[in-house]
Amino acid sequence: MTGIVEEITIGPARLILGDMREVLPALKMRADMVMSDPPYMLSSGGNNGELGGCFGRNRYDNGGALFDVVPWHEMAPIMLAACADNAELIIMATDREEARARAAFEVEGARFHRLLVWGKGTATPNRWFMPNCEFGLYLYKGKARRLNDCGARQMVQVRQMDVSHHYLPADLPKLERAPHPTEKPVKLRQDWISNVTDPGALVLDPFTGSGSTVVAAMRAGRRALAIEKDPKWFGVMVGRARDALEVSRAAFRRAGVAFPENGAVSAKTGGCGA
Numbered sequence: 168m169t170g171i172v173e174e175i176t177i178g179p180a181r182l183i184l185g186d187m188r189e190v191l192p193a194l195k196m197r198a199d200m201v202m203s204d205p206p207y208m209l210s211s212g213g214n215n216g217e218l219g220g221c222f223g224r225n226r227y228d229n230g231g232a233l234f235d236v237v238p239w240h241e242m243a244p245i246m247l248a249a250c251a252d253n254a255e256l257i258i259m260a261t262d263r264e265e266a267r268a269r270a271a272f273e274v275e276g277a278r279f280h281r282l283l284v285w286g287k288g289t290a291t292p293n294r295w296f297m298p299n300c301e302f303g304l305y306l307y308k309g310k311a312r313r314l315n316d317c318g319a320r321q322m323v324q325v326r327q328m329d330v331s332h333h334y335l336p337a338d339l340p341k342l343e344r345a346p347h348p349t350e351k352p353v354k355l356r357q358d359w360i361s362n363v364t365d366p367g368a369l370v371l372d373p374f375t376g377s378g379s380t381v382v383a384a385m386r387a388g389r390r391a392l393a394i395e396k397d398p399k400w401f402g403v404m405v406g407r408a409r410d411a412l413e414v415s416r417a418a419f420r421r422a423g424v425a426f427p428e429n430g431a432v433s434a435k436t437g438g439c440g441a
């Protein structure tokens with residue numbers, strides 16, 4: 168059993184609909200990098216009903232989970248086993264979750280480089296300081312790798328610009344046509360991916376949501392393996408990957424790396440999949 172419900176390969180990206188806990192162990196893959204924004208318990212500081220959007224009363228039960236949560240101690244060994252002997256990981260978390268996340272990855276053998284800070288430019292209403300940043304746990308497995316741009320800063324400001332709702336079917340009811348509730352900017356991910364991997368590297372995101380990591384990897388001239396268990400967001404990811412195809416082709420050309428028309432196998436990593 169592979170747990171793969173559906174899959175499609177678009178140029179350098181292999182996109183899979185399924186539960187990462189079943190799919191990833193079955194793929195026996197060797198990613199050069201994991202770039203992911205996992206579904207963890209949200210700690211919005213209490214919501215007494217004043218919040219809108221994805222935290223509005225009509226969409227969110229104030230229970231702390233926007234998605235089905237996968238505990239850190241469960242996802243960490245699965246992700247690390249899917250990495251090559253030497254690999255980089257950037258795992259997004261809020262300040263209230265990052266200690267738990269870091270402990271779960273370190274106990275499985277990952278080592279900590281630095282806490283990256285994403286300044287979002289917007290702030291979420293809250294009674295105990297309004298959060299306006301999120302964090303990327305920058306970890307590594309095996310041997311540490313130098314950054315491509317050692318002048319890159321720990322904190323970056325990148326404005327959130329949601330695009331995922333443009334890829335939803337037009338006949339969905341209005342309430343279901345909102346952007347993915349935790350969509351991340353492509354630029355943020357593209358900069359991080361470009362800095363910690365070589366062109367042609369394989370980037371894994373086992374909780375891809377609307378596909379921001381896929382688009383970022385494609386634009387950076389890297390390959391992507393993406394898993395998402397919600398068919399709605401899998402469909403959005405497929406649309407976004409199709410739109411990124413030509414930009415990706417140009418990025419591979421600029422880097423002097425052969426474009427993998429169908430997620431072709433790389434000598435370095437052993438390829439996109441099983």
Ligand SMILES: C[S@@+](CC[C@H](N)C(=O)[O-])C[C@H]1O[C@@H](n2cnc3c(N)ncnc32)[C@H](O)[C@@H]1O
Binds near residue numbers: 204374375397
């Ligand atoms: C925090 S969101 C990621 C959003 C992403 N950063 C983006 O830009 O769209 C986490 C995603 O993981 C998915 N997910 C939750 N549990 C999963 C599982 N066991 N396997 C695969 N995907 C899962 C959810 O459906 C959700 O879309």
